[in-house]
Amino acid sequence: MRERIAGGYDNFVLPFMIGMTFIFIYLFIALIRLFAHIPPKDRIKFFKSLVNPKILYMNCRDILMDCLLHVKIFKRNLLLGYMHASIAFGWFMLIVVGHIEMWLYVPQRNGLLYYPVFFRYFVKQEGDLTLKGAFFFFLMDFFLLMVLSGVGLAMYKRFRSTAMGMRRTTKPCFADRVALACLWSIFPLRLLAESFTAGIAGGSFLTKPMYWLFANFLSDDTHILPTWWAYSTALGLFFLALPFSRYMHIPTEAFLILLRNAGLKVTKPRKGFAEAEIYSCSSCGICIDACPMNIQKKNLPFSSVYFIRFLRRHNTRKINQISDKCLMCGKCVALCPVGIESCGIKRAQRGTLYNSIKHDYSYLAAAHHTPAGAPEILPDNITPAAMMGTATAVAAPATEKVLYFAGCMTHLTTSIIKNLTEIFESSGTEYVFADKDGGVCCGRPLILAGREDAAKEVIAKNTELIRSSGCKKVVLSCPICLKVLREEYNLKGIELVHHTQFINTLLSQGKIKVAKGAGSMVYHNPCELGRGCGIYREPLNVLEQLGELKRAAKEGKESICCGGSLGSLTLSYEDRGKITQGSLAALTVNNPERIVTACPLCLKTFSDKSDRPVVDIAQIVNENICSVR
């Protein structure tokens, strides 16, 4: 194998080089801009992470598994996973092997960007095929075939997405179409170019037979150069279109992994970390199916993928529309192959709209909170005296009692309170009812509405209230509260559990015993409990001891939002109703007698629309307690 073209250059590499240069410059500038928007602290954190061996290992693993092999998609659908992995990994390997070839055979050309790409054009095979040569020929053809198979599947998916487990797929924009056309043509063209050149440069099981086939009716060599031109042009065009297309995710995704592993979070909705997320979106469209709003076709444009597309285009009106409407159920995040935290971006976007809204929570100072008593009711205006009375609330002595924090919504579903307090009593649990007569909101609804500053005041007040109780364990009925208490409150040393977890512990400790008399049921996993707090196992564990647990069409992290979510700001009641009905339909595919949930909001939302009883897990447990202690 030696150089065939003197100087190692031909004009056809120009399109490629232009594209390549453009994309390098573009990426460089983008990187600088992105770093400029990352808070200085985070920047330092990032650079430190790069030399941390543990994170370095994570980075390598994640890039291999996610960017190249697309393991997450494999888990979802084999064919779809293969489609993504074949293109990404195949292409990656083509580049790697191409470089090795160049390094081995034409080391003098090291450093020429285009050379490994068009290697076959510049070299010719001399003498007999060595084993080493055959091995590389094979590898190159193998990976090319791999990519081509992926491209073939991609074309097929465009027309029949359901075959790959996707009911709906993204509508490509213009740049997407250009890039897609290029991408689809790059590898067939490479195959053609390499096949035409296989007589000179050699080839393996794919390119050689092709060469012979073409040689039968194309005797002239004049067609060789145009195909290489075409191949180069496709590549060049692809690079030019790249920043404006979904394929920007190819360079960005790896970078995002580095940022994420460094522990960075979204601070601004469009800049810094968020920008890395935005450009990491491959527009795969998995989130479209994931979104519960899409039970109605009219809501398709409100999927996260389009949200991100509008973020890229700086279409503020659309961005606000989508971010306001989103249920924040987190399903798209849970299923996103890239792991884009679109809910976080939406929250940040809402922040830009609503964080500046003025509020007056001075009355919170007057919210008395003594273990026995309820907050003082002040019908009109707070007297200064009342405010002073609580400013000095201090931590009470530690107690063995658990603190029960029902939450606002639970006060609308009194069955939860009644049954849970009965369970407390049956199990001999001493407890303090934190908000017996209605307390202060946990602050999560404010956070969801982008009003973080307002939420901080509420959080501070509740933190003080919880700490002043002296309890070391807080039982919550509302997963919304639980999530915010875990994530935003500083309650170190205090254990925060949902009542499903608490009941599960009571059962495992034998403090209550239940009979298996609950009949058949299905469990609805509330967004904030499952995806929000990662609590999946405990409720199922409890319910299995109570009766026949039927499967739902979507379970676990794919559980569908009940429609009542406080996350959405603008979704209409009618649309919410449709989501509720969709969710109920998914729950009742196996015709359970009852629907069990573990969130007051889900309970209330489902109860209004369900054709069968909906109960909270506390109720079904309490109904079936057969012996105590």
Next chain:
Amino acid sequence: MKNIVVIGGGPSGMEASAQLHKMGYNVILVEKSPALGGHLAKWDRLFPQGVHAGNILEGMISNINGVKYFLNANVQSINALGKSYNVILDNGITVLADAVLFATGFDLFKAEKKEEYGYGIYEHVITNADLENWFRTKNDQRIVENPKRIGFVHCVGSRDEKAGNRYCSKVCCATAVKQACEIKQEFPGAEVFCFYMDLRMFGRGYEDLYLSAQKEYGVRFIRGRVSEVAENINKELVVKAEDTLSGKPLKVTIDLLVLMSGMQNCSAGVKVAGQIGVAGMENDGFFETKDSIYSLQQALKPGVFFAGACTGPKTLPDSLHEARAAALAIHTYLQARDHQ
């Protein structure tokens, strides 16, 4: 063949006549005005769906084919004769009726009696009936072109001891909301206000009408009875009420005020009925029925029956049901009488 005199050619009188005629009775329908249809003939569209009153009326008129009816006819005298009633009409006709049905309907409350609202005094104050007439004919000097603000006053002459009517007239709320939507269709740029005490949207589809008035038409509902209306120098109307929900007095200057006149028992009907000792009840003036639940179509006097609004405010479908019930009650009565 038995004779039945039906007094009143409005919807219930016509419907009862048609039914009785089909049962084979000789029905004589007496109507004091020159045309059949009663108040329905003066109405444009009907709540809740906005069906055209004219279409309903047409159907009714075609349904009384074969019924003898006299227009411009009044009952001159009526007196009991054994088990029958001798009815003499002012057109000279005398009937010995086996049963008499009062379907005399209602009079609209005379809005001028609520002096503080200025009906007949201020130039741009009209009643619900006037507005219906305008919807049909588009001819009323009092309705200015492109009014900026329009007000509807509920409970005019209803729920009002001073006006002598303590009861609720039942249909005015739905009518007001319907008319508010309709006038908003006519004048989309106008602001429309409804002054109400309670919104009694009791029937099927009525609450939706209310909701659409709010949502689709942006009608503003103010909970407070209008206390006083005054005309300013531009002949606009200054309306004063309390916004009771915020507990503050309120005023608004409007270009057209529509008074929702309530229902009263028909005074002409009362006069006729009085001759045979059938009288209005003291508390509301509507005819007294045999009881208040079961025998609403029967008077205390045998052979005398009621249908429609003469026994209390009613919607059109209510009146039609009563008409059919009355026909059946008369039939049952006559059969039983024959058996004795």
Next chain:
Amino acid sequence: MGKLYDKLTEDYRIKEGLKACINCGTCTAICPAAEFYKYDPRKIVDIVQSKDDHEIENLLKSEQIWYCGECMSCLTRCPRKNAPGLVIMALRNLSMELGYFVESEKGRQQYALAKIISGNILNYGYCVYARTLKAKDHPEAGPLWEWIEQNMDDVYERNGANLEGEGPGALRRIPQEDLDQLKKIFDHTGATARIEAINRYSMEKAREMGLTPDEYFHHVFNNTEKEHLNQ
């Protein structure tokens, strides 16, 4: 139900003026006081008809019941033939009987009113009397009244009055026998007791406020400390 409510219903003005209120607001809509004070006669009637003694007691101690000008415009319009104005009068009556009136700034003014008006009746037989109408207390009467005050006998004579004269005519001296009869009526029908009660409660309040009777009079007559206006 409530004791205060029962007590109120003994007043003929409640018997006359309070049938079941339907909260329609016609009274408030045209009430001259509702436009300028924090005042809603409809709400007051509603509180009374709630028969809630606690609420009624608050009412009796409140400023609200003293805002009404007793023009009785409400009477004309009420579709239930209620008379919020009469209800107010009954409330004021009870507030004075129980001594609650001194709890409110406007209620305390009863002291000055009793002194001026009831005083005039007993002394002269008139509710208002020129000799006691001082220009310094009535700046709105203008420079004209200052002139009248200075030339009172001449002005009234010129205007055909019989100021302090015998026999009939405007501002005649009302014979003592008639004034005696008025006094007897006052004693017999509770007016004297009313004046005494007002004085007693007021003087207690004056002591509490650290004011002499004169200062107290001047204070309630001239001063406004609370915000009464409705914005």
Next chain:
Amino acid sequence: MIYQGKQKIWSDYQKEIPDDHYFYVRSCIRQNLFPASEKTFLDITRNKLGKDFFETEHHTTCGGIAYHCDTIPQETSMTIIARQFALMHKYGYENYVCSCITSFGLYTETLETWHEFPELEAKIKDNLWKTCKLEFAKPKYLAHASDIIYKYRNLIAAQAKYKLINKKTGQPLRVVEHIGCHYGKMFPSKSVGGAEYPYVLAGMIEAWGGEVIDYPERRHCCGYGFRQYHIRSNRGYSLSNTHKKFESMEPYKPDMIITNCPGCPYFLDRWQYVISEMEGKTYGENGHGIPVFTYEEVAGLVMGYNPWDLGLQMHQVGVEPLLEKIGIPYDPKEKYKGPGGKDIGRPELPTCGCL
């Protein structure tokens, strides 16, 4: 405004007013503020029209202002009223006419209450006997003095020297009529014309050639409010209500105001002065106020009385421009003279100078 509509209402509210033989009772406020009006009333009825209006020095206040200032109980005012009625009866009269609207309202209310609660009437009867040893009686007819002038309006018109007409233009004067609240609002049927479109003053204005102005706040109270005026710190209420009325009537450019209530002419007059002092605003022509009259004063003017005999010098808002408009001669030098032309100085002009 459709005149026929009003006429129809007026025809519904025609109260019976006897033609003659009245027991006349004075008004506290009017004796103090408009003594000449009462004098004119008696002069017109007795001397010009030859009617019998009897007055006794023994009658007193009815206690109405005290009652409405809530300083005397209802029973007290009722007993005082019973005493007045008893005097009427004692002097052989059965028609009772009062000069005061508050009294008129209170008499009407009292009679109604006695009618509704006979046990209360019995108690008052007993009170009256115990305190005054007088025989209880009730008037056959109760009238307000303005009812009487309304009744005689055409007789007065027949003797009139002037009409409520602008001499220069020949146009009728635009007259605002203000009815005392307690005249018809409590018992519309006891008034001429009812509560909403009272005719008692409108009838006089029409009979004497003027044109009645109907402005939006026509029915509104002048703002007296009893305790709301008698206590100095409450007077903002009183002032604000009058202000509201003037703002409402301003576009109609009224020439004059006629009232039938004792307090109203005083408030409508003096609050104009206060508003001009406070706000620098006047409501009449050429920076003047709108002159306010009692019905007797207007009757006297059309009948050709000397304006200063009618007591028009006791108004803060000057009446001279109106007199000139009608063409009534007057001697400006005589305005502030005492009895027999005695010089008693003259009041200072208000700061704004033009009232």
Next chain:
Amino acid sequence: MGKFGFALSPSSRINLDTLDNVKFAHLIEIEPDVLKCMACGSCTASCTAGKFVKTSMRSAILALQNGRNEEAISLLKSCLLCGKCTMVCPRAINTRHLIISILKVYQ
């Protein structure tokens, strides 16, 4: 007060003639649900913040309709957006969005 010792009082009468509807029209555009309120009071009855300080969705809507914008803001500024009112509203008004929209438009 000056020499008189009293002054003209401002009128508290709601005057719908002088209402500026521009902001309200904008609000209707953002959240048309504002028109659906029938003032039943469920929101106020269930209000979390209302336990401590006067907070009322229905009164705020009314205040806006009457042009008392500041009053409306003061009735909502204590809101915690907990969403109970949304759950209990019989007219299915999106109260949370309405509240933040009102606060945003009128602040």
